[in-house]
Amino acid sequence: MICPKCNDSMVTYERNGVHVDQCRGCQGLYLDPGELEQLVRASSKYYRHKRKGTEEHDDKKRKRDKDDGFFEDILDFII
Incomplete structure (x- = not known):
């Protein structure tokens, strides 16, 4: 391309x-048609899961989880 x-x-x-x-x-x-919507859905699922997990951990773990982000994980190949 x-x-x-x-x-x-x-x-x-x-x-x-x-x-x-x-x-x-x-x-x-660049995203093809529909891929932005896929990212939004995946992001919502990711943060919903992270919220459930952080409710059961201590404050130190919560702070560390807040530093991690969906788009940092999914786009980790960017220079």
Whole structure:
């Protein structure tokens, strides 16, 4: 694939069933139709699960969980 912004080549990554295309040149991220909605659904599920888990742990664990984020996890390939 070719980046629509800078015409450099793009790389496709798959995270949690969602494909994200990233340009090697400008580092832009591109989603196909429907993939943003998939990310939103996955994000909601992720945070719903994290809220349940943190209710049973101490304050130190909660603080550490708040530092972790869905998009940091799913987009960990970004430079």
